[in-house]
Amino acid sequence: MIKLHPNSQQLSEFAQGQCDPGVALIISAHIDMCRCCKQKLVSVEAELAREAMAEKAPADPAFDSMLANILQMPAASAIEVPVQSQKLELDGKEFTLPRSLQRYASKINGWSHMAGKLWQAKVDLGIDGRADFIYMEKGGSVPEHTHRGSELTLVLDGEFSDGVHDYDTGDFIARDGQHIHTPHTDADEGCLVFSILDKPLHFTSGLARLLNPFSQLFFK
Structure with missing residues (x-):
């Protein structure tokens, strides 16, 4: 069950096209997976349309009635449209991606097997920053760390914990320098x-701290 979602401000900025491209992509992918946020987005878009139309229209009871009738009509964006599924493959496993991420399944430059039972595939979004598919095998973990900036994570398949919360498929997670955590999975x-x-990342314990002076090199 999805428990963690973009907040109201993030959904509003997404609806208005004000998000950075990477943020918009991960919110869009969450909405593909979350019926609740899909419905919220329809409501946000309707409210933004109502406000925009009201600003341009004179005070007119007939207009207000017509607008109310329009906003009560079923929203086209809520209709489910079947699409061909594009799967992400790793070591004999196949993962079905949300629609917003499907085009990137064939654009990753291979998987890198890392320490800690981790697999990583970088995705070139043409943005400042870094985007990756990350797979943790059973027993896999990322060393304890905090963030020099911000991190957005969407759980695509399976579940993990980080010492702060337990996360399940579809959860939308935002972390920054106020958080210290150790993601791991026993699933x-x-x-x-x-x-x-x-x-x-900025590692905060163990031998991983030795990587901090070189973290900018790994970030590219």
Whole structure:
């Protein structure tokens, strides 16, 4: 069950096209997976349309009645449109991606197997920052770290914990320098996430701290 969602401000900025491209992509992918946020977005868009039309229209009871009738009509954006599924493949496993991310399945430059039972595939979005598909095998973990900037993560398949919360498929997670966490999974199926960082991680314990002076090199 999806428990974590973009907040009202993020949804409003998304609806108005005010998000950075990477942020808009990960919010769009969450909406593909979350019926609740899909419905909220329809309401936000309707309210923004009502405000825009009201600003341009003179005070007119007939106009207000017509506008109310329009906003009560079923929203076209809420209609489910079947699409051909594009799967992401890794080591014999296949993952079905939300529609907004499907075009990137064939554009990753291979998977890198890392320490800690982690797999990483960088996605070139043409943005400042870094975007990756990250897969944690059962027992996999990322060393304890905080953030020099912000991190947005969408759980695509499976579940993981980080010492702060437990996360499930579809959860939208925002982290910054106020958070210290250690993502790990004990799920038999492992866990696949999509993550966007605007600055490198800062490791806070163990030998991983030795990487901090070189983190900008790994971030490219």
